[in-house]
Amino acid sequence: xxxxxxxxxxxxxxxxxxxxxxxxxHTPKNLAMxxxxxAGELAAEFQWLTEAExxxxxxxxxxxxxxxxxxxxxxxxxxxDKLGFDLLEAARLKIEHNARNxxxxxxxxxxxxxxxx
Amino acid sequence: xxxxxxxxxxxxxxxxxxxxxxxxxHTPKNLAMxxxxxAGELAAEFQWLTEAExxxxxxxxxxxxxxxxxxxxxxxxxxxDKLGFDLLEAARLKIEHNARNxxxxxxxxxxxxxxxx
Amino acid sequence: xxxxxxxxxxxxxxxxxxxxxxxxxHTPKNLAMxxxxxAGELAAEFQWLTEAExxxxxxxxxxxxxxxxxxxxxxxxxxxDKLGFDLLEAARLKIEHNARNxxxxxxxxxxxxxxxx
Amino acid sequence: xxxxxxxxxxxxxxxxxxxxxxxxxHTPKNLAMxxxxxAGELAAEFQWLTEAExxxxxxxxxxxxxxxxxxxxxxxxxxxDKLGFDLLEAARLKIEHNARNxxxxxxxxxxxxxxxx
Numbered sequence: 001x002x003x004x005x006x007x008x009x010x011x012x013x014x015x016x017x018x019x020x021x022x023x024x025x026h027t028p029k030n031l032a033m034x035x036x037x038x039a040g041e042l043a044a045e046f047q048w049l050t051e052a053e054x055x056x057x058x059x060x061x062x063x064x065x066x067x068x069x070x071x072x073x074x075x076x077x078x079x080x081d082k083l084g085f086d087l088l089e090a091a092r093l094k095i096e097h098n099a100r101n102x103x104x105x106x107x108x109x110x111x112x113x114x115x116x117x
Numbered sequence: 118x119x120x121x122x123x124x125x126x127x128x129x130x131x132x133x134x135x136x137x138x139x140x141x142x143h144t145p146k147n148l149a150m151x152x153x154x155x156a157g158e159l160a161a162e163f164q165w166l167t168e169a170e171x172x173x174x175x176x177x178x179x180x181x182x183x184x185x186x187x188x189x190x191x192x193x194x195x196x197x198d199k200l201g202f203d204l205l206e207a208a209r210l211k212i213e214h215n216a217r218n219x220x221x222x223x224x225x226x227x228x229x230x231x232x233x234x
Numbered sequence: 235x236x237x238x239x240x241x242x243x244x245x246x247x248x249x250x251x252x253x254x255x256x257x258x259x260h261t262p263k264n265l266a267m268x269x270x271x272x273a274g275e276l277a278a279e280f281q282w283l284t285e286a287e288x289x290x291x292x293x294x295x296x297x298x299x300x301x302x303x304x305x306x307x308x309x310x311x312x313x314x315d316k317l318g319f320d321l322l323e324a325a326r327l328k329i330e331h332n333a334r335n336x337x338x339x340x341x342x343x344x345x346x347x348x349x350x351x
Numbered sequence: 352x353x354x355x356x357x358x359x360x361x362x363x364x365x366x367x368x369x370x371x372x373x374x375x376x377h378t379p380k381n382l383a384m385x386x387x388x389x390a391g392e393l394a395a396e397f398q399w400l401t402e403a404e405x406x407x408x409x410x411x412x413x414x415x416x417x418x419x420x421x422x423x424x425x426x427x428x429x430x431x432d433k434l435g436f437d438l439l440e441a442a443r444l445k446i447e448h449n450a451r452n453x454x455x456x457x458x459x460x461x462x463x464x465x466x467x468x
Contacts, residue, residue, distance in 0.1 A: 045149070062200070153384075261402040311442075
């Protein structure tokens with residue numbers, strides 16, 4: 001397990017963009033748009049697989065999935081950095097929000113009305 | 118700055134799904150599909166803004182952006198957990214890959230051919 | 235079956251935007267971004283359904299799916315109009331392209347390498 | 352301007368899938384997922400362009416945009432066919448719905464609250 005943190009990643013991406021003079025392309029609008037492209041590429045890896053097949057990927061597809069998932073994370077980290085918010089804190093708050101909205105004893109086993117975790 | 122890590126988040130989401138008996142919905146295929154939905158909602162916050170406006174969000178939109186960004190991260194963390202890979206390690210490798218593919222001295226300031234970071 | 239055509243739709247959307255002074259928001263970049271949002275909402279309707287369930291939607295979900303599919307089409311028609319190309323002609327050419335790339339006798343029943351229609 | 356209609360396209364895609372024995376891959380869930388992938392590829396063509404640049408594409412990008420837009424349409428047509436609804440009728444109803452929700456005299460020039468057409 002890597003000891004990296006999202007903060008390390010944030011710093012590395014900041015430096016990466018600065019070295020290439022790419023900051024001007026990285027507006028929040030553009031980063032959000034780029035993120036949808038990577039999310040689409042990630043989804044494309046699974047589109048013709050059954051749910052069962054998606055749980056047992058061959059090595060080539062697994063490698064591509066990891067790269068696409070990484071791309072999504074990189075744009076997400078960059079977006080949070082440009083907008084100045086703490087991504088992990090936002091995630092923590094969202095889990096608390098979801099826990100209030102989807103009480104375990106009421107939604108157990110059903111994705112009908114409560115179709116997010 | 119929160120002291121949480123992606124590992125903490127992974128554990129919390131695992132418990133969250135288990136308490137609700139939602140594991141069976143969380144196949145990699147479904148999680149990747151759910152991620153595109155959240156990425157789309159994130160993009161929708163920016164779609165009619167200019168790039169300049171996207172850098173200076175009003176508080177209500179900023180709050181929604183943080184929630185949508187959190188949703189993307191939660192599904193991404195869940196997907197990596199179900200497939201058994203280390204998301205931060207994948208991100209680290211992808212940055213190295215990008216550094217080789219887009220040498221700073223060659224691509225400085227251009228997004229023409231090198232339109233990813 | 236409606237007798238409308240995509241040309242009728244194009245005209246109606248042009249008028250719709252003009253009456254509201256929304257042309258300035260409808261740049262190709264913005265329309266493509268809005269389309270990903272609607273595509274994400276469409277996908278969200280199916281994300282926790284099994285493939286079998288997705289073939290037999292309840293009336294409420296069917297109504298939402300039709301609205302989301304319509305939204306995707308509206309943005310697509312608008313995008314083609316703003317860029318000045320014929321969407322149906324582009325589709326016709328793409329089918330011919332696909333027919334050459336995926337000869338029926340070679341790809342029958344396999345989505346392995348030929349994972350597009 | 353092509354004389355094709357969406358009905359022609361529907362028929363052609365039905366035949367295309369049948370000849371390749373691909374019907375079994377084309378569940379509504381899978382088609383919706385594939386559509387997000389194509390929408391993401393379409394968005395990717397615009398992600399680093401300014402809004403002004405997106406209105407004046409070079410020929411190579413224009414060709415790619417037309418192909419990606421075609422892919423979105425093909426999956427959308429296929430989805431409507433598999434679910435048995437009339438895509439143009441759904442679009443017509445959605446425009447009427449939007450006209451009621453966004454009266455021209457009230458929303459002219461503003462994308463603030465009324466940020467869809």
